[in-house]
Amino acid sequence: MLKEYHKIQQVEAVKKETKQKAEIKNLSLVYRPITSPGHFLAFLILEFGLTFSEIQQLRWENFNWKFKILTVEKAGLKRVLPIRDKFALYTQRINNADELFTKSRQFLYLELKKYTDLTAKELREQYILQQVRAGKTVYELAEALGLSTTTTLEKYYK
DSSP states (O other): OOSOOOOOOOOOOOOOOOOOOOOOOOOGGGSSSOOSHHHHHHHHHHHHOOOHHHHHHOOGGGEETTTTEEEEEETTEEEEEEOOHHHHHHHGGGOOOHHHHTSOHHHHHHHHHHHOSSOHHHHHHHHHHHHHHTTOOHHHHHHHHTOSOSGGGGGGGO
16 A cells, blocks of 8 residues: 655756757878778778678678679578779778677777777768768669668668
């Protein structure tokens, strides 16, 4: 049996903060010879929009330097992404990064954090913004990112 009760005061609804429109940042420091695992991770995310789980699935053999393509597999579906000359110039000489690709998500997060204050999500957003600026349609971008719908990308096209 209840001896006492406390009336809960109604909490005022918190106003949603209006998000500022995302802007492309100057990330030119990424485009130089690779100096650390975190630098390589940032480069992969910025160039291809990859997630940590996609990076963990990569093997060095997925990089076809002759035809300049990267094959990414996610949920049984393969995507073929073009490797730009800038990326090839600074990463082809690595020879093998399989050891990095097999690390845990936490390891990848910590290595990226050592290199930059930007998170993987923020770097992926920079990739998206660059692709929008380059004129890719929402459908082309969704395909490049391996997304099944365009819902999460529509805010970048408004």
